[in-house]
Amino acid sequence: MLKFQIIFILTLFITSIxxxxxxxxxxxxxxxxxxxxQVEKLEKNxxxxxxxxxxxxxxxxxxxxxxxxxxxxxxxxxxSTIAKSYNNSGSVKALVMVxxxxxxxxxxxxLGPGHGKVFIFSYMLTENPKIIKAIYISYLxxxxxxxxGMVVSLIIIYSLRTFSAASASITNASDxxxxxSFALITGIGIYLLIKAIRPxxxxxxxxxxxxxxxxFIPFILSVGIVPCPxxxxxxxxxxxxxxxxxxxxxxxxxxxxxxxxxxxxGLISLFSKRFVQKIASLKLKNYDIIYRGVSIFGASLLxxxxxxxxxxxxx
Amino acid sequence: xxxxxLKILLFALMLCLSSKVKSHPHVFVxxxxxxxxxxNGLYKLHIRFYFDDMFSENLKLGFDKNKNRVFDPDExxxxxxxxxxxxxxxxxxxxxxxxxxxxxxSKASDFNAIIKDGKVIYSFELDIDLPVNNSEEKYRLAxxxxxxxxxxxxxxxxxxxLNKEGYTFSYKIEEDKSQAYYFEQLxxxxxxxxxxxxx
Numbered sequence: 092m093l094k095f096q097i098i099f100i101l102t103l104f105i106t107s108i109x110x111x112x113x114x115x116x117x118x119x120x121x122x123x124x125x126x127x128x129q130v131e132k133l134e135k136n137x138x139x140x141x142x143x144x145x146x147x148x149x150x151x152x153x154x155x156x157x158x159x160x161x162x163x164x165x166x167x168x169x170x171s172t173i174a175k176s177y178n179n180s181g182s183v184k185a186l187v188m189v190x191x192x193x194x195x196x197x198x199x200x201x202l203g204p205g206h207g208k209v210f211i212f213s214y215m216l217t218e219n220p221k222i223i224k225a226i227y228i229s230y231l232x233x234x235x236x237x238x239x240g241m242v243v244s245l246i247i248i249y250s251l252r253t254f255s256a257a258s259a260s261i262t263n264a265s266d267x268x269x270x271x272s273f274a275l276i277t278g279i280g281i282y283l284l285i286k287a288i289r290p291x292x293x294x295x296x297x298x299x300x301x302x303x304x305x306x307f308i309p310f311i312l313s314v315g316i317v318p319c320p321x322x323x324x325x326x327x328x329x330x331x332x333x334x335x336x337x338x339x340x341x342x343x344x345x346x347x348x349x350x351x352x353x354x355x356x357g358l359i360s361l362f363s364k365r366f367v368q369k370i371a372s373l374k375l376k377n378y379d380i381i382y383r384g385v386s387i388f389g390a391s392l393l394x395x396x397x398x399x400x401x402x403x404x405x406x
Numbered sequence: 407x408x409x410x411x412l413k414i415l416l417f418a419l420m421l422c423l424s425s426k427v428k429s430h431p432h433v434f435v436x437x438x439x440x441x442x443x444x445x446n447g448l449y450k451l452h453i454r455f456y457f458d459d460m461f462s463e464n465l466k467l468g469f470d471k472n473k474n475r476v477f478d479p480d481e482x483x484x485x486x487x488x489x490x491x492x493x494x495x496x497x498x499x500x501x502x503x504x505x506x507x508x509x510x511x512s513k514a515s516d517f518n519a520i521i522k523d524g525k526v527i528y529s530f531e532l533d534i535d536l537p538v539n540n541s542e543e544k545y546r547l548a549x550x551x552x553x554x555x556x557x558x559x560x561x562x563x564x565x566x567x568l569n570k571e572g573y574t575f576s577y578k579i580e581e582d583k584s585q586a587y588y589f590e591q592l593x594x595x596x597x598x599x600x601x602x603x604x605x
Contacts, residue, residue, distance in 0.1 A: 168459060170460075331463040331466065
């Protein structure tokens with residue numbers, strides 16, 4: 092089982108490298124550069140897209156996403172100016188500012204999608220860890236996420252310096268796979284939702300604490316192993332201006348910032364659940380109903396995000 | 407942990423692995439746009455992308471081979487092939503809508519890349535070729551990356567019109583909800599343009 096987990100994690104990391112550097116970046120070329128577009132195919136897709144968009148006007152995140160993006164840009168611009176200033180002057184104050192901005196970037200960057208927040212949210216709803224363990228898990232995810240980004244950065248820097256830029260271009264093949272995975276995610280979420288709604292018959296006795304001790308370290312690694320593109324950009328940028336060692340140290344501060352955001356999300360989830368349980372436990376007859384309700388809510392959330400991502404990936 | 411809890415975790419894990427979920431903005435681009443007319447109507451779009459510092463350094467690292475802080479002609483060509491031509495698959499981020507049909511751009515022309523004050527600037531042209539007569543025509547023009555890997559922001563002060571003599575036009579810039587993107591959560595800034603030929 093351990094061997095399988097190791098192979099799974101390594102495979103995930105290796106296949107993620109492509110995604111991080113080129114596959115998602117619209118500017119970089121797939122195997123064959125394309126100067127022309129298949130007009131017929133895209134016209135059809137365009138009509139469908141416009142039709143779909145006309146009927147879908149629900150957004151709660153528009154302002155938040157834009158403001159977060161503007162903030163990230165400000166931090167990155169400031170980061171760039173100060174890093175170049177340190178490069179010219181060697182000032183300790185500038186170096187401290189670089190690390191402080193890495194820390195802030197870690198906080199705000201991980202507010203965006205990804206970074207294991209759905210996982211930590213779900214984990215806190217299904218488990219009941221102590222606060223210190225919740226923070227530990229959050230920082231574990233942040234550490235793995237940023238370190239894998241750092242490793243990918245080193246690979247990219249080496250390949251850009253050693254080979255031509257064309258060799259850093261990689262095949263683009265994820266759209267169809269993403270749609271299939273979103274569909275599967277939604278299907279599994281529906282299955283879990285049904286299981287949570289159905290009342291459970293429990294006639295035999297056993298110690299639930301000893302059942303299925305989750306080897307969660309491999310799970311944490313699996314969640315975090317996909318490299319953080321934000322970390323890649325920061326480290327490759329610093330390397331490109333001759334500050335590779337500073338870039339490697341800045342990863343530590345990115346982890347500190349990222350861990351705060353993920354911890355806050357996890358603790359909000361944990362405290363919310365404990366609050367609900369406390370209220371429910373006051374009236375014992377409602378306890379099971381409330382507890383099932385929390386599980387249903389957790390599974391529903393995953394179904395919702397699965398559908399949202401599926402619709403988004405097909406638009 | 408119960409089996410159901412374990413399955414929920416696995417489920418959440420699969421969600422986290424989605425490549426689409428990772429696509430939040432990592433590149434920031436400020437966009438200048440000039441709309442050119444000719445005797446027939448709308449002729450071309452002249453576009454400039456001003457990249458953020460960090461991505462500019464990435465581009466310089468990969469393509470300024472002789473480190474002279476200038477993109478030489480062979481470097482510009484390599485940039486065009488390896489760090490620009492793929493935008494054709496994204497319609498160069500340009501969403502030009504007329505009568506509820508989105509215009510597809512088969513090819514960009516006159517591509518150039520320069521380094522100014524340390525930042526990389528792309529310039530290129532797209533053919534529109536839409537006739538305009540003396541009845542008012544309405545258009546919507548926005549610039550955004552559907553995947554939101556790139557955050558493209560229109561420079562409202564730098565929207566210009568070229569060879570506009572003989573045409574009456576007006577425009578306003580506001581969010582266009584009908585073009586919501588990125589899991590339908592973002593509304594792009596859009597130029598709402600009305601044009602007609604003068605009699």
